[in-house]
Amino acid sequence: MTCLFALSGKGGVGKTTFAGLFVRNLVELGKKPVLAIDADPNSCLADMLGVKVPFTIGSARERMRDESDELKISKHELLRMKIAQGLVESNGFDMISMGRPEGPGCYCYANGVLKAAIGELSRNYPYIVLDNEAGLENLSRRIVQVVDILVLVSDASNAGMNTLERLHSLAREMGVKYRKLIILVNRTREGRLPESAARVRENTGAHKMAALPYDEEIATLAEESKPVWEVSRDNQIYSAIHEMLDEITKAP
Numbered sequence: 001m002t003c004l005f006a007l008s009g010k011g012g013v014g015k016t017t018f019a020g021l022f023v024r025n026l027v028e029l030g031k032k033p034v035l036a037i038d039a040d041p042n043s044c045l046a047d048m049l050g051v052k053v054p055f056t057i058g059s060a061r062e063r064m065r066d067e068s069d070e071l072k073i074s075k076h077e078l079l080r081m082k083i084a085q086g087l088v089e090s091n092g093f094d095m096i097s098m099g100r101p102e103g104p105g106c107y108c109y110a111n112g113v114l115k116a117a118i119g120e121l122s123r124n125y126p127y128i129v130l131d132n133e134a135g136l137e138n139l140s141r142r143i144v145q146v147v148d149i150l151v152l153v154s155d156a157s158n159a160g161m162n163t164l165e166r167l168h169s170l171a172r173e174m175g176v177k178y179r180k181l182i183i184l185v186n187r188t189r190e191g192r193l194p195e196s197a198a199r200v201r202e203n204t205g206a207h208k209m210a211a212l213p214y215d216e217e218i219a220t221l222a223e224e225s226k227p228v229w230e231v232s233r234d235n236q237i238y239s240a241i242h243e244m245l246d247e248i249t250k251a252p
């Protein structure tokens, strides 16, 4: 069975950085092949993982109507072909990028097809890491059917923690289903949880809550466009995520 980690949270809190580190650690823990899905049109999970995506599913979707007529195959078949073509294969993990969805209008059909295609692709992977855009839009559109581990990321500020609680309530209201909730509080002072943490944990029923400190090495990743594979093994954030994933993937 596939275990899907979906990372969400407000803008700029560290979702993509952690998604990259999740992929690296799952690979290193032998939980491979991992499928990394970049569901943020503005994101750079590919850079974080040091791979190049040939084209995105979003752009494939736009060209689909003409091509399916030309090739005389169903849109569903064509999309599955495109997804296979858009899949980047790397060491221990593969990656696809959703790209920008079509313009305004009804998402239902395209999302339905996309969901089915990703569902099919998912069967080949024991672990999937889904990096989302800020907010919960992708989850609410239910592009991915079942989230096993919902990872909500926040900074340590009161405003950030309040937003996280709101996101959690929203997820509930929208019927997002998950088995476990993990809260990662990022850029904390000396790795200490803020005062609001106990309340947030209680209100959300989080299975796990971890404080991750501001870290110079992590800060330089984005600044210097370096992939997560270059983070040293004694890095405090790398180690914290490694231990956490080791524990989670062992638990039933």
Ligand SMILES: Nc1ncnc2c1ncn2[C@@H]1O[C@H](COP(=O)(O)OP(=O)(O)OP(=O)(O)O)[C@@H](O)[C@H]1O
Pocket (backbone or CB within 6 Å): 009, 010, 011, 012, 013, 014, 015, 016, 017, 018, 040, 043, 132, 133, 134, 186, 187, 212, 213, 214, 215, 216, 218, 219, 220, 221, 222, 223, 237
């Ligand atoms: N613990 C940390 N210490 C130092 N810098 C960090 C830490 N976590 C993340 N960063 C930096 O913060 C910036 C934002 O991180 P990231 O892109 O992962 O956030 P995001 O939540 O994915 O943003 P977006 O909502 O735009 O997708 C990056 O420059 C990243 O290197």
Ligand SMILES: [Mg+2]
Pocket (backbone or CB within 6 Å): 015, 016, 017, 040, 043, 044, 131, 132
């Ligand atoms: Mg991001």
